[in-house]
Amino acid sequence: MTGNNKDRVVIIGGGIAGLSAGIYALKAGFDAVIYEKNSIPGGECIGWNRKGFHIDNCIHWLTGTKKGTDLYEVWKTTGAISDGTEYADIDSFYTSSLNGQKATLWNDLKKTEEELIGISPEDEEEIKKFIQYTEYAKQCLIPASKPMEMWGIGDYISMGKDMADFPKVMKEFGKISLDEYSRRFYSPLLRKLICDYLPKEYCVYSLMVSYATMADGNGKIPMGASLQMSLRMEKRFKELGGKIFYNTGVEKIVLEKKKAIGIKLENGEFVNADFAIPTLDTYPLFKKLLPEKYMPKALATAYGDQKTYPAISGFQLAFTVRDSFETEHTQLFDIEPLKVGSGTYDRMYIKSYGYDPLFVHDGRVVIQTSIIQSDDDFKFWKNLSPEEYAKEKEKLIGEVAKRVVTNFPELEGDLEFLDCWTPLTYERYCNAYHGSYMCFTTTPESKTIRLKGKLKGIDNIYLAGQWTMPPGGLPIAVVSGKFAIQRILKGQKRDINI
Numbered sequence: 001m002t003g004n005n006k007d008r009v010v011i012i013g014g015g016i017a018g019l020s021a022g023i024y025a026l027k028a029g030f031d032a033v034i035y036e037k038n039s040i041p042g043g044e045c046i047g048w049n050r051k052g053f054h055i056d057n058c059i060h061w062l063t064g065t066k067k068g069t070d071l072y073e074v075w076k077t078t079g080a081i082s083d084g085t086e087y088a089d090i091d092s093f094y095t096s097s098l099n100g101q102k103a104t105l106w107n108d109l110k111k112t113e114e115e116l117i118g119i120s121p122e123d124e125e126e127i128k129k130f131i132q133y134t135e136y137a138k139q140c141l142i143p144a145s146k147p148m149e150m151w152g153i154g155d156y157i158s159m160g161k162d163m164a165d166f167p168k169v170m171k172e173f174g175k176i177s178l179d180e181y182s183r184r185f186y187s188p189l190l191r192k193l194i195c196d197y198l199p200k201e202y203c204v205y206s207l208m209v210s211y212a213t214m215a216d217g218n219g220k221i222p223m224g225a226s227l228q229m230s231l232r233m234e235k236r237f238k239e240l241g242g243k244i245f246y247n248t249g250v251e252k253i254v255l256e257k258k259k260a261i262g263i264k265l266e267n268g269e270f271v272n273a274d275f276a277i278p279t280l281d282t283y284p285l286f287k288k289l290l291p292e293k294y295m296p297k298a299l300a301t302a303y304g305d306q307k308t309y310p311a312i313s314g315f316q317l318a319f320t321v322r323d324s325f326e327t328e329h330t331q332l333f334d335i336e337p338l339k340v341g342s343g344t345y346d347r348m349y350i351k352s353y354g355y356d357p358l359f360v361h362d363g364r365v366v367i368q369t370s371i372i373q374s375d376d377d378f379k380f381w382k383n384l385s386p387e388e389y390a391k392e393k394e395k396l397i398g399e400v401a402k403r404v405v406t407n408f409p410e411l412e413g414d415l416e417f418l419d420c421w422t423p424l425t426y427e428r429y430c431n432a433y434h435g436s437y438m439c440f441t442t443t444p445e446s447k448t449i450r451l452k453g454k455l456k457g458i459d460n461i462y463l464a465g466q467w468t469m470p471p472g473g474l475p476i477a478v479v480s481g482k483f484a485i486q487r488i489l490k491g492q493k494r495d496i497n498i
């Protein structure tokens with residue numbers, strides 16, 4: 001209890017999950033305080049400035065931008081978006097190119113179908129099926145009103161009605177990797193299109209759900225980019241009376257018998273808590289902040305089997321180019337094979353940020369690229385000395401720039417480097433397991449790990465954060481914060497409608 005007789009909810013981490021938990025805690029009448037190790041809010045949902053340009057690190061699409069969905073209401077409640085939010089005017093997911101030919105996944109599914117059949121008439125049947133199942137996948141909405149263990153029969157019936165066709169997607173595409181699926185297509189370009197965007201170990205339904213989200217107008221990019229969205233949530237939290245402490249890492253959750261009595265900060269201070277909500281990555285949580293014996297079994301299994309439960313990160317670079325440079329907003333292309341980390345990569349993408357004036361000034365626009373990095377790549381970076389690490393990055397900046405110019409010869413002499421970052425950056429900044437900024441990849445062999453939100457053997461710790469439910473990402477982070485508060489309310493036999 002605090003001086004005002006309210007129960008105190010102590011939240012570890014000021015990312016999207018932590019801010020959401022804080023906002024819902026205050027709405028439920030608790031006292032809420034957030035401890036964040038960094039100097040700004042947002043965790044992985046941020047951006048930063050270099051040489052006068054803004055670099056965005058997160059939102060490629062924000063699931064939940066469609067009015068009328070439960071998730072939209074959660075984003076609105078947390079102040080992330082409002083009915084008046086402006087979104088980027090983007091009409092496609094991405095474009096793959098090969099030997100001078102291009103194929104695009106347009107937001108308009110009919111347009112995509114026609115274009116792909118035009119490219120490869122012999123794939124017509126498979127293309128039509130891909131489009132049909134993507135249409136079904138539009139029904140896949142993230143449950144955001146309450147945690148599933150609180151669902152009643154009515155909730156299941158209504159989900160059954162709303163998502164009647166989605167089981168077909170899971171049945172057909174729930175256990176097949178993108179790599180294997182791509183081989184059903186004759187066209188080499190369409191094979192690339194299927195494997196280009198998400199890691200090719202991902203299950204096909206992940207691509208369909210992502211594409212469907214965009215095609216349904218439910219995955220737009222708010223203007224102003226990621227950091228601004230996090231700052232809007234921080235503002236909402238503070239307006240409701242919340243306190244957030246920056247540059248304040250948490251060292252331990254202090255347990256007494258079956259309860260967390262508070263947290264010990266890295267500066268040595270103790271803060272008492274009635275409830276603790278850790279939102280940081282589950283790996284450091286159970287390796288450092290809590291005794292490892294509390295790690296749920298499913299998680300321990302996943303961390304021990306990286307082949308079945310891979311973690312994905314990226315080697316990313318940002319450049320500027322003159323703003324008359326014309327390209328699809330995200331385009332993937334072949335490159336001369338390049339070793340990045342321990343693996344060798346032969347495809348790359350360029351995303352142009354010209355859709356938002358935030359990224360354009362003095363006649364120049366930001367472009368970015370990311371090369372997917374695996375657990376093994378993470379280990380490669382981790383084993384380098386600081387000098388080797390700097391040298392490796394320097395070498396790759398030149399190699400990547402060379403490949404961009406090979407694909408876009410008009411950029412010769414025009415590419416200006418802004419910044420580059422690696423899986424280690426995410427580990428350093430957010431304590432992210434293997435630098436991963438999503439939950440475990442959903443492979444055909446992996447099981448869905450859905451954490452219950454409470455820990456066996458401890459009464460008052462409620463988990464939140466993107467690692468609590470696959471596939472991770474912003475929507476899971478934001479609903480997990482809300483769910484943690486609803487679980488506390490349920491334990492107190494109070495109304496969970498907040």
Ligand SMILES: Cc1cc2nc3c(=O)[nH]c(=O)nc-3n(C[C@H](O)[C@H](O)[C@H](O)COP(=O)(O)OP(=O)(O)OC[C@H]3O[C@@H](n4cnc5c(N)ncnc54)[C@H](O)[C@@H]3O)c2cc1C
Pocket residue numbers: 012013014015016017018035036037038041042043044045057058059060061062063248249250251279280281284429430431437438464465466467472473474475477
């Ligand atoms: C390049 C990139 C692109 C992405 N694109 C998308 C996208 O398009 N759509 C999408 O939905 N998602 C996307 N994501 C994923 C999304 O950013 C994350 O899923 C989400 O931000 C995770 O939020 P979180 O609050 O669960 O975790 P985090 O953001 O990791 O927040 C945890 C917080 O805890 C803090 N912390 C850690 N340890 C401690 C400690 N000991 N003491 C105090 N504080 C601590 C961290 O600093 C951090 O601020 C992307 C991520 C990246 C990096």
